[in-house]
Amino acid sequence: xxxxxxxxxQLAWCAELRELAGRRLAPIAEKGEPGRVxxxxxxxxxxxxxxxxxxxxxxxxxCLMRESLxxxxxxxxxxxxxxxxxxxxxxxxxxxxxxxRWLPExxxxxxxxxxxxxxxxxxxxxxxxxxxxxxxGEKDGGWRLTGEKCWISNxxxxxxxxxxxxxxxxxxxARGVTAFLVPADxxxxxxxxxxxxxxxxxxxxxxxxxxxxPDDVLGEIGGGFRTAMDTLNLFRPSVGAFAVGMAQAALDAxxxxxxxxxxxxxxxxxxxTVAHQVADMALRVESAxxxxxxxxxxxxEGADGVPRRAxxxxxxxxxxxxxxxxxxxxxxxxxxxxxxxxxxHLYREVxxxxxxxxxxxxQRAVIARDLYRGDSYRGSTEERKP
Numbered sequence: 001x002x003x004x005x006x007x008x009x010q011l012a013w014c015a016e017l018r019e020l021a022g023r024r025l026a027p028i029a030e031k032g033e034p035g036r037v038x039x040x041x042x043x044x045x046x047x048x049x050x051x052x053x054x055x056x057x058x059x060x061x062x063c064l065m066r067e068s069l070x071x072x073x074x075x076x077x078x079x080x081x082x083x084x085x086x087x088x089x090x091x092x093x094x095x096x097x098x099x100x101r102w103l104p105e106x107x108x109x110x111x112x113x114x115x116x117x118x119x120x121x122x123x124x125x126x127x128x129x130x131x132x133x134x135x136x137g138e139k140d141g142g143w144r145l146t147g148e149k150c151w152i153s154n155x156x157x158x159x160x161x162x163x164x165x166x167x168x169x170x171x172x173x174a175r176g177v178t179a180f181l182v183p184a185d186x187x188x189x190x191x192x193x194x195x196x197x198x199x200x201x202x203x204x205x206x207x208x209x210x211x212x213x214p215d216d217v218l219g220e221i222g223g224g225f226r227t228a229m230d231t232l233n234l235f236r237p238s239v240g241a242f243a244v245g246m247a248q249a250a251l252d253a254x255x256x257x258x259x260x261x262x263x264x265x266x267x268x269x270x271x272x273t274v275a276h277q278v279a280d281m282a283l284r285v286e287s288a289x290x291x292x293x294x295x296x297x298x299x300x301e302g303a304d305g306v307p308r309r310a311x312x313x314x315x316x317x318x319x320x321x322x323x324x325x326x327x328x329x330x331x332x333x334x335x336x337x338x339x340x341x342x343x344x345h346l347y348r349e350v351x352x353x354x355x356x357x358x359x360x361x362x363q364r365a366v367i368a369r370d371l372y373r374g375d376s377y378r379g380s381t382e383e384r385k386p
Contacts, residue, residue: 006064006293014068020048021072029075034199037112037157041079046109054084055091055103059234059296063241067289070245071252074349077242078200081235082153085357086113088231089162089179093219098181102160114158116149116182116205117228127174127225131207133165142213143167144188145180148206151356155203156191159184163207164224177224180216187211198352229307232357236310237295240317243353244292246346247285247321250328253342254278257332274331281324288317308370315363318353325350 006014025044032038045051050065057065062084069077087106090098090113105111122128131147145165149155161182168176182189188208196202219227258268258278268274295313299306325346329336336343354360 010064014064017050017065017068018072021069021076024048025069025076026073029073032075035193035195035201037154037201038075038079039109039112041076042083042112043109045076045080045083046107050080051083051109052107054080054088055107059237059299060293062234062238063292063296066238067241067245067248067292070242071249074242074246074345075200077245078153081238081242082115082200083109083113085115085231085235086154086158086160086162088234089115089218089227090160090181092230093179093227094181095215097215098218102181105159111159112154112157114152114154114161115231116152116155116161116163118149118151120148120150127177129164129166129177130170131163131165133167133178133180133212136211140213142211145182145207145210145212148204150204151194151196152191152203152205153356154201155205156184156193157201157203161205162218164228167221167224172222174225175222177228178221179218179224179227180212181218182210182212182216196352197348199348233307233310234299236314236357236363237292237299239353239357240288240292240295240313243317243321243350244285244289246350247281247288247317247324250321250325250343250346251278251281251285254281254328254331268331277327277331281327284320284324288313288320291316305370308367311358311363311366311370314353314358315360315367318350319360321350322354 025041028041028044029038032041042051053061053065066077066081069080083106087103090102094102102111102113106113119130121130131145131149133143133145136142136144143165145163147165149163152161155161161184163180163182164177165180166176167178170176188210189205190208191203191205193201193203218224255278258274261268264271269278292313295306295309298309303309325343329343329347332343335341336347338344358366
């Protein structure tokens with residue numbers, strides 16, 4: 001397979017995913033309560049074997065799944081992605097006991113996972129975490145977690161949380177963060193739902209001396225920041241894939257609408273201003289798709305510059321999707337603003353990915369930092385002078 005093309009079997013798999021999303025997943029999604037975990041939907045993803053693929057496939061497969069599902073059923077896409085985000089640290093950094101206890105449950109859709117990184121005062125600046133892991137003073141060498149997590153997807157309904165807490169002094173920055181696997185039934189752990197623009201479940205978690213021990217550590221003590229960043233490097237291109245899927249759905253709807261809707265004596269597509277706008281939408285979608293596939297392939301191949309490529313993919317795709325969906329709404333007119341219309345749904349869904357898993361501005365910072373660290377500016381006229 002070339003970096004910028006998909007093999008026939010991959011294309012067939014994507015078509016199969018879209019068909020499954022429409023036939024088996026969308027009807028279950030429609031019965032769910034907005035802003036709450038749809039456990040029947042999660043269970044169906046497990047029944048179809050898609051959750052298991054989160055832990056047996058690479059970054060490109062993850063992107064293909066998210067893009068394909070997003071074209072048809074964003075709720076199914078989000079439920080799949082949140083299972084992967086919450087449980088990937090267990091898969092990649094967990095002990096044998098942790099993996100055996102939780103991964104079969106997550107893969108089957110019986111347990112709901114969550115990734116608890118953001119805090120009220122530490123959203124994009126993950127190294128500024130304030131949730132404290134204080135030694136409990138007992139012989140087992142455990143800690144008690146005290147503080148809050150905010151804007152956590154699947155909270156407070158998840159069954160297990162990957163929680164990032166400060167075990168070192170605040171001055172230690174990123175080096176003082178440790179990742180913990182925290183089951184939802186631990187004493188002192190409570191939460192509330194947050195009413196957000198996007199309708200997937202998001203909540204606030206409060207830790208009032210929640211006990212955790214050495215057996216709950218994911219990876220190494222003080223290595224939590226690396227665990228978080230490695231997880232985000234894997235999932236950021238697939239956030240882009242989610243965005244591409246939504247943008248493609250908006251483009252498809254626009255092609256159908258502008259071919260059928262008549263105005264000024266003919267179909268909208270015959271108006272040059274409309275045709276050119278649709279062409280620009282298609283150009284943006286395909287450019288973003290190629291960037292996403294390239295970043296995912298780089299991750300799978302262990303190539304250089306993965307954080308930069310992942311940031312570029314997320315940045316380009318999420319910004320593109322916002323532009324394409326907005327243009328689609330404009331071309332559809334008032335009908336696109338009706339509650340329940342596909343574009344009304346996409347217009348709400350498309351906004352959040354520009355913020356979560358690192359806002360657009362953070363992606364630009366990651367890209368610039370990596371460029372200068374790699375001396376990519378060398379070779380300028382000044383550098384080439386003898």
